[in-house]
Amino acid sequence: DSLAKQSPLGLETTKSLDALLGSYMKQNAEECSLKLIRNEYQATGKQFNIILMDIADGAKKAYLTKIIWGLGGTVSTDGSSCSHVLTGKARRTLNFCTALCSGAWIVSPSWLKESFREGRFVEEVPFILKDEDYLMKFRADLKEAVFKARKNPGNLLKGYSICLATHVHPPIETLSAIVRSAGGEVRVSFGDVCDRSRTIFIASEEDMEEALLAVRSGIRTFSSDWFMNCIMKQELDLDAPQFAESL
Numbered sequence: 001d002s003l004a005k006q007s008p009l010g011l012e013t014t015k016s017l018d019a020l021l022g023s024y025m026k027q028n029a030e031e032c033s034l035k036l037i038r039n040e041y042q043a044t045g046k047q048f049n050i051i052l053m054d055i056a057d058g059a060k061k062a063y064l065t066k067i068i069w070g071l072g073g074t075v076s077t078d079g080s081s082c083s084h085v086l087t088g089k090a091r092r093t094l095n096f097c098t099a100l101c102s103g104a105w106i107v108s109p110s111w112l113k114e115s116f117r118e119g120r121f122v123e124e125v126p127f128i129l130k131d132e133d134y135l136m137k138f139r140a141d142l143k144e145a146v147f148k149a150r151k152n153p154g155n156l157l158k159g160y161s162i163c164l165a166t167h168v169h170p171p172i173e174t175l176s177a178i179v180r181s182a183g184g185e186v187r188v189s190f191g192d193v194c195d196r197s198r199t200i201f202i203a204s205e206e207d208m209e210e211a212l213l214a215v216r217s218g219i220r221t222f223s224s225d226w227f228m229n230c231i232m233k234q235e236l237d238l239d240a241p242q243f244a245e246s247l
Contacts, residue, residue, distance in 0.1 A: 048073030103153030157184030165207035
């Protein structure tokens with residue numbers, strides 16, 4: 001008490017300065033810890049550039065972003081350059097498909113919860129998304145597609161030219177980005193292709209005339225659904241019924 005009385009700043013001011021100093025030391029310690037974690041990730045070559053998918057709540061997204069940053073990661077909005085997708089559902093969206101093709105981990109929110117509890121990003125394999133709808137549709141676990149893509153990222157369509165008809169769905173812009181993320185070359189016409197055996201024409205019912213012309217030219221012709229299924233399974237099924245046969 002005597003020291004407090006002797007302080008020209010007064011007791012309350014001294015307490016405030018002590019609190020400020022304590023806060024500064026804590027923040028400095030957290031920053032040092034974060035730098036150590038980031039250095040460790042850089043040394044191992046691991047990246048944690050994470051897409052938060054299907055989170056519309058701004059406050060929740062801000063909170064999760066803070067957690068990711070605190071663990072040494074960053075938040076991304078680009079599927080082709082992210083390392084992880086945090087989601088509760090497998091979706092045929094641009095970001096999901098380009099992320100999958102690029103070899104990103106597709107993990108459930110439980111992965112981030114466990115990472116937060118451990119104070120660092122944990123192993124992904126136990127937390128790869130399990131989606132019942134995906135399992136029913138493709139009769140396979142999403143884990144298989146993730147492993148295939150991670151083994152050969154950006155290579156599913158390598159060496160193939162993909163021609164996209166006018167009325168495909170998803171639209172040409174979206175499919176073009178997905179094709180490129182899978183290593184394929186996008187073409188708007190099959191008239192100038194050099195190797196027809198390595199060319200695939202994607203069409204819809206509205207493109208029937210052009211699709212039949214492609215078939216007669218010896219070019220494999222499939223529907224947009226076939227293409228998206230190949231992307232979601234990370235499996236190029238060239239033995240499937242072709243477009244004209246499936247109608």
